[in-house]
Amino acid sequence: MPPVNLPYDDIAEQQADLMRLLFPHLCAPLPDGQFILGVLPPPPPAEAVRVVTGPSPQSPAKNLTMWEIPLRRDLDSEDLLGGDEILGLVRALHTGRQIFSSSRLSTVMGMRLVLVDPAQVTPAPPGDGDATTTILRTLTQPWTEDQPDPRLRGYLRRADLLRLYLDRENDPTVIVAADVRPAGAVTALLAALDSLLTEPGKRPGMKDPHCTRLLDLTSW
Structure with a gap:
């Protein structure tokens, strides 16, 4: 079979x-x-x-x-x-x-x-x-099939750093990773995340096969 x-x-x-x-x-x-x-x-x-x-x-x-x-x-x-x-x-x-x-x-x-x-x-x-x-x-958190957009596909915790892996349901093969600092302005960052994900850019010298693009949002 x-x-x-x-x-x-x-x-x-x-x-x-x-x-x-x-x-x-x-x-x-x-x-x-x-x-x-x-x-x-x-x-x-x-x-x-x-x-x-x-x-x-x-x-x-x-x-x-x-x-x-x-x-x-x-x-x-x-x-x-x-x-x-x-x-x-x-x-x-x-x-x-x-x-x-x-x-x-x-x-x-x-x-x-x-x-x-x-x-x-x-x-x-x-x-x-x-x-x-x-x-x-x-x-x-009652279960629902509706996911936020952008949708969280993964995360990685490192020292003072959280890498978020996000996509949009209409194109799940394009995964954007965003490095954020949990101690930073999290509320403002999350509110602006949707627009920030459309910005071009990839942190030089970083290799991560789990994403299409990697954004550095640690300065927020």
């Missing part, structure tokens, strides 16, 4: 949905004490998500790991992994010693990139607070 070809729009939508499902766990430690520092969209048309983990945003890139997790359950299925399933896999990857063949290891942006085979990883069971988080999130 030939593999099912999913429209990239579906993959982009799922990546954006994962952002909403995973962000409540932003500051919750993983089983080994590390943290989720980023959720990134791989270059199109990859049917995957990249989750960055490490000791802290201040850690050097060489101490961080980028886990690339396929979104499809298998090649013959149209079903995509959800937030709870991705979280369970990430937690399992941070439980005990993990061994990967060299063919599944490389480096991206100075971070170790690991290609994960979900069939080889038993997801960790839900944590004690997961059900509470789901209830409170559902009551305060």
Whole structure:
């Protein structure tokens, strides 16, 4: 049976949905004490998500790991992994010693990139607070298929820096990254973000395969 070809729009939508499902766990430690520092969209048309983990945003890139997790359950299925399933896999990857063949290891942006085979990883069971988080999130942020425009596809936390990956639903292959400072004028920045994303420019010397353009908005 030939593999099912999913429209990239579906993959982009799922990546954006994962952002909403995973962000409540932003500051919750993983089983080994590390943290989720980023959720990134791989270059199109990859049917995957990249989750960055490490000791802290201040850690050097060489101490961080980028886990690339396929979104499809298998090649013959149209079903995509959800937030709870991705979280369970990430937690399992941070439980005990993990061994990967060299063919599944490389480096991206100075971070170790690991290609994960979900069939080889038993997801960790839900944590004690997961059900509470789901209830409170559902009551305060009722689920809707409508996403903001521009749409958040990913983020990466570094020392005093937050990189946002955004797109527009009518063109999900064009992803604009914007570097912002959480300690800056966040309210004004968010209000102006829509117009700022149309400005040309890419910070020289920076290589990020997860975006089409990279904007420096750290002076706000």
